[in-house]
Amino acid sequence: xxxxxxxxxxxxxxxxxxxAKEVHPDRTLGDLDLDSLAxxxxxxxxxxxxxxPLDEDGAxxxxxxxxxxxxxxxxxSADGTAERGGAPR
Numbered sequence: 001x002x003x004x005x006x007x008x009x010x011x012x013x014x015x016x017x018x019x020a021k022e023v024h025p026d027r028t029l030g031d032l033d034l035d036s037l038a039x040x041x042x043x044x045x046x047x048x049x050x051x052x053p054l055d056e057d058g059a060x061x062x063x064x065x066x067x068x069x070x071x072x073x074x075x076x077s078a079d080g081t082a083e084r085g086g087a088p089r
Contacts, residue, residue: 005069011045030061046072052079
């Protein structure tokens, strides 16, 4: 789960130019000023990086970073990626 969160933070700060000081597990994507288009782009980016499907219907600004991390981690476990060391595809 830590690798997923670390990647999420890196993606938010590098690709979406979110200030690293603003990134905390309890912050929502909306708190970080990501609009609906940016949230969908984040989901697509995570899907491509980890090679997993994510339900884009769940891509809302109200989602916390902790919830998103858990969603990705759960999908990785279901997909078997965690069993392969959690490495992205």
